Amino acid sequence: xxxKRITSKDNAYLKLARSLLQKKYRQQHGAxxxxxxxxxxEAIAAVLPLRFVLVTEAAALSPRGxxxxxxxxxxxxxxxxxxxxxxxxxxxxxxxxxxxxxxxxPLPLAQRERIPADGCLLILDRLADPGNVxxxxxxxxxxxxxAVLLNAGCADIYNPKTVRSAMGALFxxxxxxxxxxxxLSLLRQQRRRIAVSAxxxxxxxxxxxxRAPLAWVLGAEATGASDFWxxxxxxxxxxxxxxxxxxxxxxxxxxxxxxESRRRGLMV
Amino acid sequence: xxxKRITSKDNAYLKLARSLLQKKYRQQHGAxxxxxxxxxxEAIAAVLPLRFVLVTEAAALSPRGxxxxxxxxxxxxxxxxxxxxxxxxxxxxxxxxxxxxxxxxPLPLAQRERIPADGCLLILDRLADPGNVxxxxxxxxxxxxxAVLLNAGCADIYNPKTVRSAMGALFxxxxxxxxxxxxLSLLRQQRRRIAVSAxxxxxxxxxxxxRAPLAWVLGAEATGASDFWxxxxxxxxxxxxxxxxxxxxxxxxxxxxxxESRRRGLMV
Numbered sequence: 001x002x003x004k005r006i007t008s009k010d011n012a013y014l015k016l017a018r019s020l021l022q023k024k025y026r027q028q029h030g031a032x033x034x035x036x037x038x039x040x041x042e043a044i045a046a047v048l049p050l051r052f053v054l055v056t057e058a059a060a061l062s063p064r065g066x067x068x069x070x071x072x073x074x075x076x077x078x079x080x081x082x083x084x085x086x087x088x089x090x091x092x093x094x095x096x097x098x099x100x101x102x103x104x105x106p107l108p109l110a111q112r113e114r115i116p117a118d119g120c121l122l123i124l125d126r127l128a129d130p131g132n133v134x135x136x137x138x139x140x141x142x143x144x145x146x147a148v149l150l151n152a153g154c155a156d157i158y159n160p161k162t163v164r165s166a167m168g169a170l171f172x173x174x175x176x177x178x179x180x181x182x183x184l185s186l187l188r189q190q191r192r193r194i195a196v197s198a199x200x201x202x203x204x205x206x207x208x209x210x211r212a213p214l215a216w217v218l219g220a221e222a223t224g225a226s227d228f229w230x231x232x233x234x235x236x237x238x239x240x241x242x243x244x245x246x247x248x249x250x251x252x253x254x255x256x257x258x259x260e261s262r263r264r265g266l267m268v
Numbered sequence: 269x270x271x272k273r274i275t276s277k278d279n280a281y282l283k284l285a286r287s288l289l290q291k292k293y294r295q296q297h298g299a300x301x302x303x304x305x306x307x308x309x310e311a312i313a314a315v316l317p318l319r320f321v322l323v324t325e326a327a328a329l330s331p332r333g334x335x336x337x338x339x340x341x342x343x344x345x346x347x348x349x350x351x352x353x354x355x356x357x358x359x360x361x362x363x364x365x366x367x368x369x370x371x372x373x374p375l376p377l378a379q380r381e382r383i384p385a386d387g388c389l390l391i392l393d394r395l396a397d398p399g400n401v402x403x404x405x406x407x408x409x410x411x412x413x414x415a416v417l418l419n420a421g422c423a424d425i426y427n428p429k430t431v432r433s434a435m436g437a438l439f440x441x442x443x444x445x446x447x448x449x450x451x452l453s454l455l456r457q458q459r460r461r462i463a464v465s466a467x468x469x470x471x472x473x474x475x476x477x478x479r480a481p482l483a484w485v486l487g488a489e490a491t492g493a494s495d496f497w498x499x500x501x502x503x504x505x506x507x508x509x510x511x512x513x514x515x516x517x518x519x520x521x522x523x524x525x526x527x528e529s530r531r532r533g534l535m536v
Contacts, residue, residue: 139520142507142509143510144510165517167515205527241411242411242412245409245410246436247410249406249407249519251520252523254520255516255523256523256524256527259528263528
């Protein structure tokens with residue numbers, strides 16, 4: 001297997017890949033970066049449309065790297081060998097694994113059609129940290145949430161940190177960004193109840209009211225859910241806490257909430 | 269309020285503070301760094317023994333910064349004003365908040381005496397990422413876990429990233445590092461049952477067996493709990509997952525586990 005080599009940092013593929021670290025260019029090109037062997041394997045298994053592959057010689061010779069490259073070549077995806085220092089300029093991590101894919105961002109309309117009508121959705125309201133957003137998507141998918149909808153103030157879905165901490169869940173679950181009003185109109189159309197996570201809310205574990213179809217709203221790290229979503233809430237619910245404990249990390253709270261919803265049989 | 273000024277990077281306090289970014293020197297000096305206004309407020313509220321304070325002029329003039337400095341001066345803690353670039357060398361974050369405390373690491377023996385005999389403990393088995401360790405400590409405290417015990421392969425409790433993501437829980441909950449055998453002997457002495465989190469374990473939500481006094485063991489990010497802890501397990505329990513979902517972030521799994529334990533009334 002002999003790959004074409006890229007040796008100049010001015011190569012068009014390298015330049016495109018570097019630009020995809022910025023949201024503006026991800027939107028312009030409709031593409032994003034997937035980094036590392038494991039995520040690449042997940043992207044291939046999920047049959048994500050791929051644009052091109054950049055790999056170091058060492059990664060291409062490793063057993064798993066070789067399989068990734070072979071699978072991509074078989075699908076006609078252009079694969080290029082390049083040098084570690086050139087790849088490191090694109091990598092969002094301190095230690096690049098020497099393998100990087102550029103993939104198409106799924107089309108919002110196609111994602112929207114995949115949103116189930118029953119079960120439980122998760123709405124993220126101005127969750128600004130991409131690592132948190134990714135971790136929430138990962139937990140949501142594991143628990144059986146049907147889709148994750150992000151409003152305008154959230155971190156970008158295709159930020160490399162979101163992609164990495166979602167660990168493949170992003171390739172399987174419908175995840176899309178919409179305006180608050182669009183989200184609300186979808187929820188109304190689906191006749192969903194709305195539960196808003198709020199520190200001052202009723203104890204989640206005491207509340208016997210929750211039923212599907214349901215939408216959970218999780219608010220911003222520092223300030224919680226906005227007035228817009230609080231006004232729409234059928235219930236304000238919070239996690240009980242030890243006296244003296246101030247708050248939970250939002251990704252931790254999300255995990256508890258989606259699994260409590262699963263335990264109650266609210267997932268499809 | 270006029271503070272002594274530090275202007276040289278070779279000042280002994282600055283050098284000591286810089287050295288505390290490394291575990292070796294934290295152990296040598298028995299001290300660690302607390303960064304940012306909010307954590308400083310929590311440290312003061314928890315009456316943590318403090319060694320000294322470094323603050324920029326801007327932070328010392330802010331309302332909350334002024335209160336922190338006043339509270340420290342009142343307790344006889346030396347406070348120094350220094351310049352942002354000097355403080356940035358010690359900061360573990362990209363944007364230092366201009367305020368940094370050096371505090372005594374609590375003595376392991378004193379921590380050990382605070383471990384409750386009933387309720388639920390959490391054992392971390394080779395959890396390597398300091399952000400995860402901190403987040404787990406934060407969730408554990410919020411849910412009502414009585415103490416968190418870390419074995420030898422874990423991230424350092426006083427790593428600045430652990431301190432930051434624990435968000436004050438570290439100042440309130442007994443958290444200490446012990447060898448596996450020491451932990452086990454403590455659990456035996458307290459006649460605790462041992463539940464080990466394992467992907468292949470029985471469904472946590474189905475299991476009706478759990479009862480206090482209990483110890484939960486959470487294993488390493490990639491490989492799960494060690495054979496040592498699996499052999500000690502009264503139960504291997506896991507979170508149910510959607511088909512296709514591979515795993516949860518360990519901090520997310522920890523949050524679900526400690527809150528399910530709380531829901532079942534296993535906390536003190």
